[in-house]
Amino acid sequence: MSRTLSLLWVMSFSLASLVSNTVRALEMPDIFASHMVLQRDQPIHVWGKAQPGSIVKITLAQQTQDTHADDMGKWQVTLPALSVNTQGLVMQVRADDQVRVYSDILVGEVWLCSGQSNMEWKVVNANHSREEIAAATDPMIRLCTVKRAVADKPQDQVDAIWEVCSPKTVPEFSAVGYFFGRYLRQELNVPVGLVHASWGGTPAEAWTSQQAMAANPITQAIIKRWDAILAQYANWKQTNQPQSIKKFYNQDPGNVGFEKGYAQSDFNDSAWENVRLPALLDRDYDGVAWYRRTVRLPLKMQGKTLILHFGPIDDCDVTYVNGAIVGRMNDSGAWSQSRQYTLADSMTQTGELTLAVRVFDRFSSGGFKGDASQMYLQCQSTGQSVSLSGVWKYKWEKRMSKAPGKPKKPRGPKDPHRPANLFNAMIHPLIPFGIRGAIWYQGESNVERASEYRTLLPVMINDWRTRWQQGNFPFGIVQLANFHQVQKQPGDSPWARLRDAQWQTSRTVTNTGLIVTIDLGDARNIHPANKQDVGRRLGVWAMSQVYGRKSILYCGPVLQSYKIDGDRIRLTFDHVGEGLKTIDGHVPGAWTITEDMKRWYWAKARITGCNTMEVWFDKLSHPIAARYAWADNPDNPNLTNSAMIPASPFRTDER
Structure with missing residues (x-):
């Protein structure tokens, strides 16, 4: 053998030995960390990556299970369910000689908090923030924030951190999430873990998987729209290279x-x-x-x-x-x-x-x-x-002559508005971490596509449920608050239609709840600062519909039926408690009525019984439909029940 060949053989052998001796580090998603809360009374899923073929041993609360990492290094175990624990457990994950240790782990209730900017809105920006922050010390509440991330393919890792709730950690956390979790903590007296994953200004399709959207013709159309946008982006990228950029601007002719x-x-x-x-x-x-x-x-x-x-x-x-x-x-x-x-x-x-x-x-x-x-x-x-x-x-x-200027950059493949991009990066890595349910505050970015949202939101909810494999877990939907100036004339409203899509979802998708906030908005600010009442209403819904306190009146009056009686439309409601009433004690407001579905009139209304009322307009003898609070910002939507929970905006012309 020549000297050169001998040297090549030695180098090849050394490289092969180096590769074979390289041990893959034990990897765990960041959703597993010290100070986390595990969902009680549910099997506990733990997963990660290690050296292919290695034995992985997980120990938690005197329970130990072994498994092998597969050929790709992936592994997963399911530990038996645990009851409430407030003392702080330790979980150890060992792969060969590598060890991960997580401490101060509680067992209680875990909720996912997601959506856009009103879910992202921080405690420090909420009403009475100074007092709220000062009183936020509660080691039984744990806060986990998933950092913003975008991906065009499902990811396994997520950038997140668990923290103990305190005046130091709560200011930057989701206000709606925190006030909801605080209510549960007070009512249940168990540890509460809140996993917050939201991004302001983003539409629901960004939080939904490509597979789920592709399986429905209405949501599939959203993907096709984005295919066209991405084609524009590719063309923009090609034509906006440095060598071609000059054509968009005038050039200096010389001094x-x-x-x-x-x-x-x-x-x-x-x-x-x-x-x-x-x-x-x-x-x-x-x-x-x-x-x-x-x-x-x-x-x-x-x-x-x-x-x-x-x-x-x-x-x-x-x-x-x-x-x-x-x-x-x-x-x-x-x-x-x-x-x-x-x-x-x-x-x-x-x-x-x-x-x-x-x-x-x-x-x-x-x-x-x-x-x-x-x-x-x-x-x-x-x-x-x-x-x-x-x-x-x-x-x-x-x-x-005026130069055209550089064309506006189209949205690209890494845009947070693109279908599935936030699901891939911020939701998929959390699955199948045990949760009790999810709360969702979103819709502003879909306002102009309300009819599409009626399909999109159920598709997203069912997508999450299918992937988590925890059955139809509870899903709380915060309905959009009132916003913009009060309309002087009755008519249609994109915000009302989006609220209607949220209401329809709550009526057709099992185990969902609608949290009405039509009285909590701010005409001049799309981010109303009263997040306390939003969190409390979410908590009331959860206590009644999730935790079995059925005697609690958890929602406002809901239209049960209606009939047209001459010049009157008579309505009957469920969920009235001890009876219908108005928040301010005045006559019911924010009603409109029509006889042709073209021109609408401000209507008169009065409560006629415990759960009934009538609506009319003196100049109409044959009304065919009525609407309540049908506006971006309805004028005095004061219908409520004995629990003082407001009625959702609704219409009789489509139910």
């Missing part, structure tokens, strides 16, 4: 004005036009314009170092003083940056300065964008200043 002496102090600009700065250039053109002004310095500023302030100049500038360049900005972000250029004391010896600014507008608007207060000369040592706002001379060096 002809400087060659003509526009920057010089002795240039005669008397024929130039006057302009008051700050001001933008003519919006019909891009191009190059020059601005000039002569400034007489106060005696105390002469011979001193001065700072020239201009505020933002859109897009690029070259600035001269007495013919010399003192500064320039021409990078892509220059249009939004304030200018500050230094004038050395050698430039300010005379009492007169000629300022000349060459502005190049590449596309869109251009010129001096700032406020008058941002334009001044200031002495560096004394702070004395001279205003530069007001009348300047200006002249176009070259006008250009």
